[in-house]
Amino acid sequence: MAKVKARVKVPKKVAKGEIFEVKSLISHKMESGQRKHKKTGEKIPRQIINKFVCTYNGKAVFSSDWHGAVSANPYLSFHVKAVDSGSLDLAWTDDSGAVYKKTTKITVT
Amino acid sequence: MQSQKNKIQVSRRDVLNYTSAGILAAAGISLFGSIAKADKKMTVHAVSKLAGGKEIMSGKITLELPQIAENGNTVPLSVEVDSPMTDADYVKSVHIFAEGNPEPSVASFHFTPASGVAKASVRMRLAKTQNVVAVAEMSNGSIFQATTEVKVTIGGCGG
Numbered sequence: 001m002a003k004v005k006a007r008v009k010v011p012k013k014v015a016k017g018e019i020f021e022v023k024s025l026i027s028h029k030m031e032s033g034q035r036k037h038k039k040t041g042e043k044i045p046r047q048i049i050n051k052f053v054c055t056y057n058g059k060a061v062f063s064s065d066w067h068g069a070v071s072a073n074p075y076l077s078f079h080v081k082a083v084d085s086g087s088l089d090l091a092w093t094d095d096s097g098a099v100y101k102k103t104t105k106i107t108v109t
Numbered sequence: 110m111q112s113q114k115n116k117i118q119v120s121r122r123d124v125l126n127y128t129s130a131g132i133l134a135a136a137g138i139s140l141f142g143s144i145a146k147a148d149k150k151m152t153v154h155a156v157s158k159l160a161g162g163k164e165i166m167s168g169k170i171t172l173e174l175p176q177i178a179e180n181g182n183t184v185p186l187s188v189e190v191d192s193p194m195t196d197a198d199y200v201k202s203v204h205i206f207a208e209g210n211p212e213p214s215v216a217s218f219h220f221t222p223a224s225g226v227a228k229a230s231v232r233m234r235l236a237k238t239q240n241v242v243a244v245a246e247m248s249n250g251s252i253f254q255a256t257t258e259v260k261v262t263i264g265g266c267g268g
């Protein structure tokens with residue numbers, strides 16, 4: 001598979017107790033399993049990211065299960081309540097078992 | 110003689126047209142009717158499984174989708190559920206279904222009180238004009254549902 005790139009965007013600084021948005025983007029074909037080979041007519045097997053998990057300073061705060069209907073190069077945004085400065089760890093798992101990770105720092109004032 | 114022939118030809122053509130149109134119409138109605146019902150059936154079944162016999166309530170959910178999606182391959186969806194998001198009262202999960210897709214399940218979002226707000230956005234594939242359904246499961250077990258129709262100009266499921 002072509003190299004998978006993940007990006008995450010969070011505000012530079014957040015006040016304690018503030019709810020902030022996390023925007024994520026990952027390059028992935030998200031082969032739905034519905035498409036057919038143009039020549040053979042056979043269905044192209046499904047190969048998608050099926051799970052997303054976000055942990056905040058080690059604690060799971062949000063997760064998402066995906067199916068074939070999630071678009072290619074999936075964008076996902078969600079929210080987190082600011083507690084302490086630290087890191088947000090994002091992990092995407094696809095059908096092959098591969099896990100793609102991205103970490104970002106969060107500064108809480 | 111000629112005028113008689115013409116009469117017969119016209120009338121035969123008419124008969125054929127009317128009967129074939131009639132057959133098509135009857136078949137068309139039942140065909141589309143059964144496909145439409147089957148589409149909804151899968152979603153209705155999935156939702157009732159989630160509800161597990163509990164009453165499905167309306168309200169609390171704001172489901173944002175474009176009225177018309179130019180490209181069915183990437184339709185932006187945003188969902189928010191009104192909730193205090195405290196340990197005692199929060200939104201556990203929100204499940205998204207596309208009634209008319211070959212596979213209705215789209216995504217599930219699992220929140221925690223640490224989320225602060227039960228809001229998430231994603232981009233989805235819609236095969237054709239259809240209803241998108243959001244089902245919210247609360248921490249107290251209650252179930253809420255919201256539905257929005259999206260018109261799709263070019264379908265996005267590989268076709």
